[in-house]
Amino acid sequence: MAEKLEAKFVFERETKNTYRFQEVGETDPIIGTLYIQKDALDEKPDKIKVTVEF
Numbered sequence: 001m002a003e004k005l006e007a008k009f010v011f012e013r014e015t016k017n018t019y020r021f022q023e024v025g026e027t028d029p030i031i032g033t034l035y036i037q038k039d040a041l042d043e044k045p046d047k048i049k050v051t052v053e054f
């Protein structure tokens with residue numbers, strides 16, 4: 001059975017080609033800061049959730 005980690009992020013700032021998100025939550029960060037290329041998204045989300053399965 002695969003293990004799964006989930007992390008929630010809020011929009012922090014915009015760079016030339018990316019959106020930068022900061023992890024939020026009550027526990028220690030799993031990822032910390034996450035950059036997503038602007039071309040990968042139709043519009044800038046205010047918050048996102050990332051699931052890591054291994």
